[in-house]
Amino acid sequence: MTASMTFYEKVYELVRRIPPGKVSTYGIIAEQVSMRSAARMVGWALNKADLATVPAHRVVNRNGELTGKGHFFTPDTMRRMLETEGVTFRPDGSVNLERHLFRFNGS
DNA sequence: GACATGACGGCAC
DNA sequence: AGTGCCGCCATGT
Numbered sequence: 001m002t003a004s005m006t007f008y009e010k011v012y013e014l015v016r017r018i019p020p021g022k023v024s025t026y027g028i029i030a031e032q033v034s035m036r037s038a039a040r041m042v043g044w045a046l047n048k049a050d051l052a053t054v055p056a057h058r059v060v061n062r063n064g065e066l067t068g069k070g071h072f073f074t075p076d077t078m079r080r081m082l083e084t085e086g087v088t089f090r091p092d093g094s095v096n097l098e099r100h101l102f103r104f105n106g107s
Numbered sequence: 108g109a110c111a112t113g114a115c116g117g118c119a120c
Numbered sequence: 121a122g123t124g125c126c127g128c129c130a131t132g133t
Contacts, residue, residue, distance in 0.1 A: 007130090026115050030128090036116090038128045043114030045130090061115060068114030111133085120124080 007033060011045045014104065018058040020085035022102035023095055025062050032104055047071055057081045058102075064094035 010033045018024050026039040035041060046056040046068065057078045061067045069078040079089070087100050 027117095030115080035129075038130090039115035040113060040127095041115090041129055045114095047114060056114080059114075062117095066114090071114060109133105112131085113129105115128095117127090118125090120122105 007035075007041070008045045008048070011042055012049055012054050015046070015049075015054050015056060015059060017104065018055060018102045021087060021100065023058045023060050023064075023082070023087060023097070023100050024102050024104075025060060025097075027062055028104070029059065043068060058085075060095050060097075064090070064097045066093070066095070 011029060014029050014032050015024070026042040027036075029042045030036060030039040033042075042059070046054065046059060049056055051057075051072070056068065057072065059068065066078050066082075069075050072078050072081075079093075082095065083089075088096050090096055
């Protein structure tokens with residue numbers, strides 16, 4: 001238990017703000033928690049997160065690729081969940097960020 | 108305490 | 121435009 005635990009909570013809270021049908025990226029989340037260049041920490045925090053309460057499937061890399069799919073029940077679980085929420089994919093299997101990238105408000 | 112690793116990203120070649 | 125290297129920070133060994 002350390003004071004840096006707020007880091008995880010911030011990440012989880014931000015991810016929960018992403019609405020169905022939208023996605024965000026590790027880099028953007030990292031920037032939101034004041035750690036611009038530590039995008040790795042975000043994915044790492046998500047790996048330790050409770051998938052039942054944190055929509056981790058809505059976080060992709062900067063190219064829209066589902067780099068975290070290997071951490072779900074099956075390799076295609078992540079994509080199926082996104083498709084169910086209305087997210088569309090490009091022929092190469094990456095998310096069309098132009099259409100589905102969620103922008104956090106300053107709130 | 109040093110070293111390697113990881114659901115990444117940016118910039119240099 | 122594709123590939124590679126380095127930075128970043130928490131953890132495990």
